[in-house]
Amino acid sequence: MSPVGIIKTALPNMDREAKDRYLLVIQAKDMVGQMGGLSGTTSITVTLTDVNDNPPRFSRRFYQYNVPESLPVNSTVAKIKALDDDIGPNAEMEYRIVDSDGLSVLQISTDKETQEGIITLQKELDFEKKSSYNLKIEVSNTNIDQRFQALGPFSDTASVKLVVEDVDEAPEFNSPLYRMSVSEAARVSTAIGTVSAHDPDMANNPVRYSIDRNTDLERYFNIDAKTGVITIAKSLDRETNEEHNITVLAMESQNPAQVGRGLVLISLVDINDNVPEFPVEYETFVCENTEHGKVIQKISAVDRDKPPSGHYFYFSLASGAGNNLNFTVQDNRDNTAAILTRRSGFSRQEQAVYFLPIVIVDNGVPPLSSTNTLTVRVCSCDGDGVAHTCNAEAYALPAGLSTGALIAILACVLTLLVLVLFIVTLRRRKKESLVFDEEKDIRENIVRYDDEGGGEEDTEAFDMTTLRNLNFIQEVKSRRDVTPDVQLLAKTTRAISPDNIIFGELIWERMRKADTDPSAPPYDSLQTYAFEGSGSVAESLSSLESIISASDQNYDYLSDWGPRFKKLADMYGSAKDSLNS
Numbered sequence: 001m002s003p004v005g006i007i008k009t010a011l012p013n014m015d016r017e018a019k020d021r022y023l024l025v026i027q028a029k030d031m032v033g034q035m036g037g038l039s040g041t042t043s044i045t046v047t048l049t050d051v052n053d054n055p056p057r058f059s060r061r062f063y064q065y066n067v068p069e070s071l072p073v074n075s076t077v078a079k080i081k082a083l084d085d086d087i088g089p090n091a092e093m094e095y096r097i098v099d100s101d102g103l104s105v106l107q108i109s110t111d112k113e114t115q116e117g118i119i120t121l122q123k124e125l126d127f128e129k130k131s132s133y134n135l136k137i138e139v140s141n142t143n144i145d146q147r148f149q150a151l152g153p154f155s156d157t158a159s160v161k162l163v164v165e166d167v168d169e170a171p172e173f174n175s176p177l178y179r180m181s182v183s184e185a186a187r188v189s190t191a192i193g194t195v196s197a198h199d200p201d202m203a204n205n206p207v208r209y210s211i212d213r214n215t216d217l218e219r220y221f222n223i224d225a226k227t228g229v230i231t232i233a234k235s236l237d238r239e240t241n242e243e244h245n246i247t248v249l250a251m252e253s254q255n256p257a258q259v260g261r262g263l264v265l266i267s268l269v270d271i272n273d274n275v276p277e278f279p280v281e282y283e284t285f286v287c288e289n290t291e292h293g294k295v296i297q298k299i300s301a302v303d304r305d306k307p308p309s310g311h312y313f314y315f316s317l318a319s320g321a322g323n324n325l326n327f328t329v330q331d332n333r334d335n336t337a338a339i340l341t342r343r344s345g346f347s348r349q350e351q352a353v354y355f356l357p358i359v360i361v362d363n364g365v366p367p368l369s370s371t372n373t374l375t376v377r378v379c380s381c382d383g384d385g386v387a388h389t390c391n392a393e394a395y396a397l398p399a400g401l402s403t404g405a406l407i408a409i410l411a412c413v414l415t416l417l418v419l420v421l422f423i424v425t426l427r428r429r430k431k432e433s434l435v436f437d438e439e440k441d442i443r444e445n446i447v448r449y450d451d452e453g454g455g456e457e458d459t460e461a462f463d464m465t466t467l468r469n470l471n472f473i474q475e476v477k478s479r480r481d482v483t484p485d486v487q488l489l490a491k492t493t494r495a496i497s498p499d500n501i502i503f504g505e506l507i508w509e510r511m512r513k514a515d516t517d518p519s520a521p522p523y524d525s526l527q528t529y530a531f532e533g534s535g536s537v538a539e540s541l542s543s544l545e546s547i548i549s550a551s552d553q554n555y556d557y558l559s560d561w562g563p564r565f566k567k568l569a570d571m572y573g574s575a576k577d578s579l580n581s
Contacts, residue, residue, distance in 0.1 A: 007044065016048040017085045052090035052145040055154035056082040063160045065119075069127040070167040074120060077106060081116045082139040082156055091115065092142045098157070102133035106162070119160070127166040128200055135160040171197040171207045171250035173262035178248075180230070181267040184238040192221070195228040197250035197260055205254045212247040212261075220244060221266070230264065238268040239304045272364025274304040276313055278372045284339065285390060286354075287381035288346050296327075296376065297339040301360045311335060311362065318357035318371055327356055327376065339374065346378045352390075353377055 005026060024044040031037030058080070065078040084091040095108050095117030105123045110116070117137060140155035173195060180193040199205045209228045211221060221244070222233045228248075243265060250260040284297040301313045315337035317329050326346075330338045339356070354376040361369040379387035 007046070014048055016050050017054065020048045020050075022046040022048075050087050050090055052086050052141060052143055052154070054085040054090075055156065056084040056091075056093050056139050056141060057156050058082050058139065058158040061158055063158060064163065065160070066163045066165055067121075067125065068165045068167050069125040070169070071121055071125060073122065073124060077119045077121050077162060078160065079116050079118055080137065080158065080160065081114070082158075084115075084141070086141075089143050090141070090145075093139050094142050095137055095139050097135050098138045099136035100134065102130075102135070102162075106133060106135065108135075108137060119162075125164050126200075127164045128202060131164045131166075133162040133164070135162070166202065168252075168255055168258060169200045170258040171252060171260035172200050173197045173248075173250060173260060176263065178262065178264045179267070180264065181269055182232070182236070183269045183271060184236045185271045185273070186232055186236065188232050188234060190232045192230045192232065192266060193264075195223075195230065195248050195250075195262055195264060197228070197262060199252055203254070205252050207250045207260075208253055210249045210251070212249055215245065215247045221246060223248060230266075236268055238270045238306070239274065241268070242306075243267050270306045272305050272307065272362065272366065272368055275368045275370035276301040276303045276311075276360040276362045277370055278302075278360075278374075282374055284374055285377045285379045285387050286341060286346055287379060287385055287387065288348065289381065290341055290344065290346060292341060292344045294341045295338045296341060297374065298336055299339065299358070299374070300336045301362075303362050303364075305362070305364060307362075307364055309363075313363075314361040316359050316361075318359050321357050324356070326354060329356075329358055339376075348378045348380070348390075351378065 005028065007024065007026075022045070024046060025041055026044055027039055027041045029037050029039040059082075063078070063080055067077050071077070080095075082093055082095075084093060092112075093110065093115050095110050097103065097106070097108050100106065105121065105125070106119055107122055108117050108119050111118055117139065119135075136157060137160055138155055138157045144154050174197065175195075178193060178195050182190065182192045186192075195209065197207050197209070199207060208225045209223050210225065211223050213219065219233055220236060221230055223230050230248075246264050246266065248262045248264055250262065252258040279300055279302040282297055282299060286294075286296050290296070299315070301311075301315075303311055303313075305311075313335045315329055315331045317324060325342055328340050328342050330340055332338060337358075356374040356376055357371050358374055359369055359371050361367055377390045379390035381387050
């Protein structure tokens with residue numbers, strides 16, 4: 001068996017925290033280590049395992065943290081951590097508060113991963129009530145090795161002070177909910193109640209009040225900005241809105257961003273301001289063969305008011321109808337009444353409808369009343385009292401004329417009305433189309449008048465002599481529908497000019513078309529022609545030509561105007577005579 005080397009510790013107390021690893025070089029020799037023997041070496045690493053021989057320790061004895069009073073609940077206030085030279089499970093710690101003046105406000109827990117003590121807030125902080133908190137915190141190992149108890153204690157303590165910082169807070173109302181009541185008959189500007197709020201900060205700044213109009217859209221109420229007194233701004237009606245739930249805002253005068261909110265519930269006290277009335281429109285009838293004392297209708301009433309002791313109504317006939325011989329009202333004393341007949345037998349031929357005025361009185365203070373009309377129709381009924389016919393007009397029909405015949409007659413009348421309307425519509429459309437065609441028929445400019453002409457006097461306003469100077473003979477073609485009395489003979493009275501020939505051809509061509517046009521009207525018409533000649537009979541009146549020309553020019557134009565105008569007049573008169581012929 002080969003010899004075994006045993007490695008032992010040389011020191012009695014080894015400390016892992018001082019050195020946790022050792023490197024050994026081991027040599028082995030044969031021949032018991034004598035000369036000539038052989039040897040070999042190897043390296044051995046020795047690692048020390050940890051034991052819980054070190055207690056946790058705080059790095060400081062006193063810790064201080066500043067905390068704003070606005071910090072929300074469950075927020076982390078501070079973190080503290082103790083040191084432990086051990087590792088692994090031997091370094092696991094536990095924190096707890098052993099002494100504090102705020103045990104209900106603060107608590108501490110251990111973060112298992114970081115081994116930190118986490119201080120959290122359990123209640124809201126209020127700088128004005130308490131400005132600081134003192135805590136004594138203890139830390140200890142969770143795994144304690146009993147062999148090293150003598151090295152203990154395996155725990156440590158430290159003091160923690162939390163200083164609460166003042167924060168500008170919104171105003172606070174003295175009550176979370178204000179309940180007020182007011183009569184619905186209260187006048188405008190009547191005071192309902194008062195709300196109060198204060199600045200919780202040490203500065204105690206003044207507070208101004210207002211109403212959140214999102215909760216009072218109709219603006220029924222106002223509030224005094226300084227005193228907080230709520231008043232009525234407009235008339236109230238309990239039947240429209242029995243309660244008003246509004247929000248009042250309190251604002252710091254020095255910091256308008258800080259706004260507090262308070263709730264106000266305003267209840268309206270009812271007054272008797274609504275009359276009782278029928279809940280529905282009753283459809284009441286009485287049979288022709290009814291008996292005396294027959295109940296034909298049971299009625300009730302409603303009232304929008306809400307008296308404290310409940311409603312109580314009284315029913316009766318109106319004073320003018322108290323001696324009614326046909327019907328009567330019986331008050332049942334339970335907010336209902338019955339309508340009874342006072343005689344037997346009714347006839348639709350005599351009277352088809354009865355109007356019964358019924359007075360309803362409530363028990364309000366003061367009591368109010370109203371008169372409601374009950375319409376009672378007379379109907380023919382079967383043996384079980386079921387109404388069949390309530391139409392009185394049926395009795396006024398001729399004998400043997402049934403409802404079907406009436407319907408047929410009405411249908412015929414409606415048919416005739418439709419036919420008449422159709423014919424009238426067609427005539428209107430035809431008339432409109434004729435008027436439209438006349439407007440479109442634009443042959444010439446035609447002037448119509450009913451006055452008798454004056455003969456030759458009509459031509460005195462315009463001398464037609466010039467137009468008769470046609471200077472050529474034109475074959476006259478008569479209209480087929482008109483026989484001329486005198487045939488036109490052209491006369492050659494003077495030399496023919498080119499302008500006269502062109503103008504004459506134009507007039508004769510237009511006259512031929514008018515005579516041969518079958519659609520032309522068979523009466524005289526005024527026709528207008530536009531014609532531009534090649535030059536003036538008087539020739540040019542300009543003096544520019546005399547400047548260019550070297551010949552002598554006569555500038556005495558006034559002496560030449562007489563003959564020239566006479567020549568034009570003669571041409572115009574000739575044309576006029578030709579047209580008149």
